[in-house]
Amino acid sequence: MSTVTEPGTPPIPQQPRRTFAKWFRQLGWRHLVTILALIFALYPILWVIGAAFTKNPSITSGSIIPSTPTLDNFTTLFTNADQPYGRWYINTMLVAAITAFFTVLIAAGAAFAFSRFRFKGRKVGLMFLLLVQMFPQFLSLVAIYIIMVNIGDVFPPIGFDTLGGLTLVYLGGAMGMNAWLIKGFFDTIPIEIDESAKVDGATHGQVFWGIILPLAAPVLAVVGLLSFIGTINEFIIASSLIQTPGTKTLAVGLQGFIANKYSENWGPFTAGALLAAVPVVILFMFLQKFIVGGLTQGSVKG
């Protein structure tokens, strides 16, 4: 490495080799490392996309680009009556969207109370939320199961084996960290804004809905999206509370579809995985800026 021994070399005299070496030292290796990382990151994704459009794809095949693209896997996926993929898809999106929407409202409400009011038990309440969050909800699955069966005896639409009941269970975990995250953001909104609105005659409700929520839109988007993705990913509670094939969510349905049947169901599975991932990825990319901000918000704020 002769370049290293001549640190004082002025930039103008150059041989082609040296320019490349210098470029490589400054930028080139960065491209190389990034490309290696990209291969690792993208290989499974590209591979699934390829398999989804291949007729009877072999799981063994290392080739990514299908020689004759076809939609067979998608047709198979939607015509299998035992595995109602379409229903799973609708169920999942519905449960996730409703859970995300109400999670944002519930957490924002709690955050508003903890950020803007001083009341007895406020600090204890905040600590309590944090503490409860550390007990994963599904560890008390036996109890949740019993509760849902009991609710089902009285309110069948929100009991055991219903999407309504599943949504309610998810909403039970809506406060916790989300309230903390949103409260962190609310705290950065100057209280003078609320006060001047109140001087103008605004009620606390108008301050919340009309001033605080619009200003906090970025963090609400983050909480909503994280809740949406978290709900789509949730496997264990859903698999314990849902039994009817037509009521399953994607995570439960696809797991049953593919587990121990990789060789038979690989094609339709990849098609199903692709369809399930696309809207989430698009949403994520769309809100990416907010997410990066939101993720670092809580910590960097200190």
Next chain:
Amino acid sequence: MQSWIARMGGTPALVIKIIFLGVLNAAAIWAIPAILANEAWPMLIIIVLATAGLDFIFLTKRFIPAKYVIIGATLLTIFQLIPIGYTVSVAFTNYSTGHIGTKQEAVTAIQRDALSEGDNAQQYDMLPAYNESQSLVAILTEVPKDAGTAPDATASTEPDAGVQTDFGPGTDTGAAPSSSTGSDLTSGTNDLNTTGVADAGSLPPTYIGTPQGLNLVPPSDVERDASGAVIGVAGYAVVPASDLPAIDADLNQIRIPGPNGGFITPQSFTTATELTPVVIYDPATDSFTNVQTGVVYTDNGKGSFTDPNNPDDELLPGWKTGVGLKNFTSIVTDPDIRGPFGFVFLWTFAYALLTVVLTFFIGLGLAMTLNKPGMKGQRTYRSMLILPYAVPAFLSVLVWAGLLNDDFGALNSMFHTTIPWLFDPTWAKVSCLLVNLWLGIPYMFLISTGALQAIPSEMQEAARVDGARQWQVFRLVNLPLLLIALTPLLVASFAFNFNNFNNIYLLTGGGPAVEGSSVAGATDILISYTYKIAFAAGKGNDYGLASAISIIIFLIVGTISAISFARSKALQEERT
């Protein structure tokens, strides 16, 4: 946009509030009759309290902060706090397979199931049939005790305390009513009828057996074939022989109180015997006595009736009862639990720690690689690198499980290797980490990029002016600042992976199996191990032990988070 939202605080909000409370109260009132009918008292209390609480908070002008918290708090209470409370209470009981119900239920079940064929047991020919309301009943015809051929059958059945004779379809499908095997009592009836068919008055009585007891059928209602064998009773639909295997399980449940104080119990598809209890319960001494051996079984205080001289001799089922700290101490003292718990415990820590450390340093490395002004394609690189984070993780894990499959996984075929990625204990651990790297690096890359850009460039320049080399700038300036900013997120990531059930369960199922451990597999982390203890089929479910381990997990994660939280400034800010 803002204006209509602002109006939410006025009349529309009031309308929404009234509709919400109206629906809530209507639902609560509508539910009360059903709750009363089910005698679900805890639920009644919860619904009344929740409804009254919501009504009060929303209708009063006071307690303004509570209006914003109450709905979330109610849901939190019902679906998180109450289940947690229940779980904690279960941790101090023996709630598990064989210890489900109350003591009274256990006594009833023992009396019902610990049966044996005594001397002189009454035998019956049986025809399973459905009555008018489609309930399964048994048409029973007495086999006279002096029939001569019957004792052979009696001798072939061992009097076996507490063990139900099981006649699955696999063993007995051949024993159609017409077969004449030695133990088939139908043949006995036929013998009888061929010898004494002339005397209609001496035909053995036929009964309808229901869970309530025996009802004698008038001889005129009994349908017989040419040889005089009973083939049916008027008003009852006899189950065809070909359908019998399908109702095997239902037949096994039949217990008909017999005339001699025992229970008439099916012995095959076509025969039944009145079995007498092996153990007799004495309410005065609260003990069972075995009528054959004389052994006395007493309440051992741990939810079972056992022989005090031989504590392992236990009558099943037991019942649910408090056992104090036994579930917690057994983790340390019981070798069957201590071993698996120990290696699961270590692997859980290793898994979570390695995941955080590796993903963080690789993610940070990538972030620094791309954090170079003037580098082309930065934005494209960044958005492509975080793609794995955007894909729902359960899908990624299921795909990786396919990629890593030994037999036909793409990874092995691409590299022409035969690595048992998921079926060798060590490789399975490597696979778990590999998949977690794929899932976790983009997140760490994302937060490191954000934190790197937040570091004032003057500080780095100042360090460089002071003569610090690139590495020194990183080690002495960037890294400490990054760690201060990111420690809470790293701790959260540790806690998340400590309980990362999905990745383990969907990738390896906790497997492969480990020698000497029936429940825990090589890649099981505490939470998947707990899940298996509570729900996995096979070795039975031990909710008590599972709840105890849940509490331990909670304490570990809680302690780690509390320490990190106390050290971060997040709480200090609250003091203002």
